[in-house]
Amino acid sequence: CTFRSNVNYFYCLIFSFNFxxxxxxxNPTKMDILKLPDVFLRDLLKYxxxxxxxxxxxxxxxxxxxxxxxHAGYFNLGFFSRDMNTSIFMxxxxxxxxxFSDEQLEELxxxxxxxxxxxxxxxxxxxxxxxxxxxxxxxxxxxxxxIENISFVAHNEQQLESSLQLLSNFPGSEVSLxxxxxxxxxxxxxxxxxxxxxxxxxxxVPRQIxxxxxxxxxxxxxxxxxxxxxxxTSADWKRVSLIISEEARERSVILLFDETDVxxxxxxxxxxxxxxxxxTHGEFEIIKMLEAPDENDDExxxxxxKCKIMIGQS
Amino acid sequence: RIYPLMRVTLTTSDGASVTVSRQLTKxxxxxxxxxxxxxxxxxxxxxxxxxxxxxxxxLKLVIEWLTEHRDDALPYPxxxxxxxxxxxxxxxxxxxxxxxxxxxxxxxxxYAVITAADKLDIKGLLDMxxxxxxxxxxxxxxxxxxxxxxLECDFTEEELAEIRKExxxxxx
Numbered sequence: 001c002t003f004r005s006n007v008n009y010f011y012c013l014i015f016s017f018n019f020x021x022x023x024x025x026x027n028p029t030k031m032d033i034l035k036l037p038d039v040f041l042r043d044l045l046k047y048x049x050x051x052x053x054x055x056x057x058x059x060x061x062x063x064x065x066x067x068x069x070x071h072a073g074y075f076n077l078g079f080f081s082r083d084m085n086t087s088i089f090m091x092x093x094x095x096x097x098x099x100f101s102d103e104q105l106e107e108l109x110x111x112x113x114x115x116x117x118x119x120x121x122x123x124x125x126x127x128x129x130x131x132x133x134x135x136x137x138x139x140x141x142x143x144x145x146x147i148e149n150i151s152f153v154a155h156n157e158q159q160l161e162s163s164l165q166l167l168s169n170f171p172g173s174e175v176s177l178x179x180x181x182x183x184x185x186x187x188x189x190x191x192x193x194x195x196x197x198x199x200x201x202x203x204x205v206p207r208q209i210x211x212x213x214x215x216x217x218x219x220x221x222x223x224x225x226x227x228x229x230x231x232x233t234s235a236d237w238k239r240v241s242l243i244i245s246e247e248a249r250e251r252s253v254i255l256l257f258d259e260t261d262v263x264x265x266x267x268x269x270x271x272x273x274x275x276x277x278x279x280t281h282g283e284f285e286i287i288k289m290l291e292a293p294d295e296n297d298d299e300x301x302x303x304x305x306k307c308k309i310m311i312g313q314s
Numbered sequence: 315r316i317y318p319l320m321r322v323t324l325t326t327s328d329g330a331s332v333t334v335s336r337q338l339t340k341x342x343x344x345x346x347x348x349x350x351x352x353x354x355x356x357x358x359x360x361x362x363x364x365x366x367x368x369x370x371x372x373l374k375l376v377i378e379w380l381t382e383h384r385d386d387a388l389p390y391p392x393x394x395x396x397x398x399x400x401x402x403x404x405x406x407x408x409x410x411x412x413x414x415x416x417x418x419x420x421x422x423x424x425y426a427v428i429t430a431a432d433k434l435d436i437k438g439l440l441d442m443x444x445x446x447x448x449x450x451x452x453x454x455x456x457x458x459x460x461x462x463x464x465l466e467c468d469f470t471e472e473e474l475a476e477i478r479k480e481x482x483x484x485x486x
Binding site: 030031032033036037039040043044046047048049050051052054055056057058059060061062063064073074093094095096098108111114122 | 393396398400422425426428429432440441444445447448451452453454455456459460463464465466467468469474477478480481482483484
């Protein structure tokens with residue numbers, strides 16, 4: 001009897017333990033953002049703005065390290081200018097207080113390393129001053145940068161040289177160069193092929209670009225924006241249209257002329273003031289005649305084979 | 315070819331079984347690979363159960379999301395090196411995330427769904443949850459970020475001052 005009683009008691013205990021085990025609420029393990037998959041956290045940080053990355057650094061040690069160890073992602077726009085004031089925009093965030101001293105350069109490089117391992121810009125424009133200190137700063141500071149379309153604006157030879165030097169940091173980028181002065185034929189010929197070459201001298205004494213030189217530039221650079229081009233004949237105009245038309249890639253040429261030159265070409269091709277959409281002369285066809293309230297704003301759209309020609313006021 | 319009526323049974327990490335259409339599981343790289351590894355004819359019904367390392371409650375949420383997104387195009391588009399937009403989350407997905415009870419639970423549920431999406435290799439869900447979390451963080455103060463992400467500050471006052479000084483090179 002005693003034995004049976006002990007056995008029952010024993011069973012009873014086991015049953016009770018099981019009962020307790022089954023009915024205890026499961027203590028849920030609190031999930032921690034830092035335990036999320038590494039690939040997810042790296043992706044997440046690519047959606048975070050620069051200024052928010054900075055704030056994240058202040059949350060805790062783990063996030064400070066994560067920010068330093070991740071790519072900042074892709075920003076469509078960036079801008080650098082050193083003129084009266086220095087401005088660097090990375091997306092919507094502006095860097096401030098740069099004095100370009102060696103000491104500060106070292107400090108900024110260190111701070112950059114704590115903010116990202118790399119950054120990509122869709123478009124970044126540089127307006128350089130040609131000073132060695134600016135160049136030294138930018139060469140170092142932009143080392144972890146990838147820029148898809150890089151553009152430079154140069155007002156003098158020194159700025160052009162600086163632009164070309166910095167360009168060597170971005171071998172895979174598409175390049176746009178806006179020259180606000182005429183650097184001379186030799187220099188222009190030595191330029192690498194550009195995505196956009198803009199030659200728009202702003203000085204008082206314009207230097208004409210010969211037609212032959214224009215065609216040399218056209219054969220080298222994808223898109224051109226030119227001012228002070230010697231007058232093109234109607235045959236030259238046709239030649240330009242033919243070159244553009246026969247290209248498989250999309251190209252554009254923007255030429256700034258006197259209105260009288262344009263009227264001369266149109267007349268030579270048989271288009272008069274009464275021309276209308278649909279009129280054709282040779283292989284030129286008028287696609288649109290847009291009449292604005294002010295006749296100076298009128299626009300004409302022509303087509304020559306696959307080339308579209310827009311004529312309007314700049 | 316996946317037959318819409320084909321179903322697959324999933325066994326969860328907490329012992330539950332859920333049977334779902336292959337129309338849904340085709341969005342999960344993990345489940346599709348498991349089925350492929352079984353080397354069965356697509357016409358074979360029923361398939362063996364697939365064990366997933368996700369609890370029942372989370373799997374139900376994942377299935378709810380998959381049901382809404384069953385007709386999404388596959389394969390999921392690869393991420394290109396372009397500007398990441400986090401403001402394009404579909405309205406249904408936003409409501410799906412917002413309905414998760416209290417603030418703390420919402421964050422815990424979000425983390426559980428993120429982990430499940432990663433384990434099951436559901437790229438669309440992972441991307442949506444990534445954007446959701448980014449939207450919660452962007453534009454917030456440091457204190458708000460700590461609260462949202464449930465982080466404890468483990469810096470000393472001196473260290474915080476130093477980081478603030480470092481951050482001063484950018485306009486806030």
